[in-house]
Amino acid sequence: MNPDAPTTVLPRCAILDDFQGVALASADWSPLDGRVEVRALREHIDPLADPDGLVVAVEDCEILVVMRERTPLGADLLARLPRLRLIVTSGMRNASIDLAAARARGITVCGTASASEPPTELTWALILGLARQVHTESAAIRAGGPWQSTVGLDLAGRTLGLVGLGKIGGRVARIGLAFGMDVVAWSPHLDDERAAAHGVRRAASLTDLLAAADVASLHLVLSDRTRGLIGEAELRAMRPDAYLVNTSRAGLVDEAALLRALREGWIAGAGLDVYETEPLPTDDPLRTLPNVLALPHLGYVTRGNYGRYFGQAVEDVEAWLAGKPVRELG
Template sequence: MNRVRPKLFLLDDWEGRIRSAPGARRLAELAELTVLDRPLAEVPDEDLADVRVVLAIRERTRFDRATFDRLPNLELILQTGGHAYHIDLAEAERRGIAVALWRSHDACEAAMRELTFALAVAALRRFPEATRAGDGGQWPGLLGGTLRGRRLGILGMGLQGRAVARLAQAFDMDVVAWARPGGSTDAADGIPRLPMEELLATSDVVSIHLRLSDESRGLLTAERLRSMKPGSVLVNTARGAIVDEDALVEVLRNGPLRAAGLDVFAHEPLPADSPLRSLPNVVLTPHIGWTVEEAFAEFAEGAAGQLEDYLAGKLDPAELRFPLPADRGRPDLVGGVAR
């Protein structure tokens, strides 16, 4: 039987961590691996004609109709994330392109919840003001606050939210979570569920851990931001579009917010003229919640496992954005479909 390895392009490995990870060796055994040293847009069309698999690093490359047109034989996107905001999923499904979502979570989840508390502490202890004063040769007597004894309100009690709740209890925080409309207020995890209005009005720190969806987009409106507890802190490591960013600037300038710790923004990269950059009570990080060395090793290993399963016709349907076409992932053809 003639078993030809599919051609696989590794995209956007800016840090060089995927190509050097042990999982990359497995990928090279399973496929003809090419590590791009430039954006996909700069690759000639003729070099893309026989690419069947791409390994995408989070949201760094957008897959729209024009991109798919340049990849006429693409059949599988190994997506190192639990979502696919940057992929035109309807177009991928129409073309029969499988999208395999990320199945390794440990390192990224740990990194993101640790950043949540780093941002909260930095905001409460006024790190931006202290740093700017120190850079100017000053030695300011800034009065900050501790996490201990404060209330943390969590928006989103999925995997990440639950882990943040456990860590918050280790900081001796009082933890509450948002009771979604129609949801139970008597949770088995022992974390009280509150209506949105009560959570915002009583929480000293509000932390967002929601997926971006039609329900969550714009969830924190101007009205809700203005209703937050005076002197409170907002932390967002989820998605910038969940918050009305213009209104956030207003409440950071005029109250009631004391400060914010933000890793995500409505438009990324954050524009150079964004007022968020000049506010003294904002801690900004450039969407680095997931960028840790351990996560890239997981990406490579997870992608290799998914590719191996796909080529054997055994890829778990739960890892796919939509069902795999019936003629894909056939074990008699490495690379799936005979084109």
């Protein structure tokens, strides 16, 4: 070996927010062996609260693999990462990445395909959990509490209101129909024909849907038009025995109004998988309110979905290395 020969420095890739420590085992990363140095970071670093910490953690990287909208990558932060050349995000949209700023800096942004089955299944886990008070009864058993302290809600014959009838909303609708529920849907662009194609009725307005629903479930994309769609007026339109379920995006709901609704009994309860701040702070009231069934953003967290996401992330990196990026965003 010639000690004076130049050392080849491989491009570095950081996988962010690998909470469970499974990213490297969820897909075959071997195609990148000897070509990219890959590491996974398990601890979340919030770039809004600690931008310096995130910069220190990834400033040596040419590639970032990010999970959904968890790590906002705005223009200021991108400017502090001069080595960065490729961002791979789960899903084919990520509103927290400044695509224009990335493009201006020569950073390629690619996505991965997503499946609608896992979030559909988790939506129903929350609906069923709320209807039968699973969280309350399970906690009572663990604590040696009373035997059978609640009375469940029958779903058959009840009204399921879906705010959004896309891929996930459509799947949720089919299961609701199988339970014998009356399924009503609304979205800004939903028409009677598309609603009928799913076997459901179209509500005339969001307020009408919320007023009729025993369970209202949100399945819209977060945008400037839909942010804060469910506010105080909408929550007050719901009945005090109705439930709200959100497995979509936290920004669809005014969080302050939701906390009031839960504390003051405007609604019976909520099933939540998404939050404005993730991970949810340990002192957040949503962790302890008795009428909240809260999960730590598990909608996409399945073996199959992780295999698809990380497998396609590897493909995206390979294609970028070959100078032929695939699944580019924007």
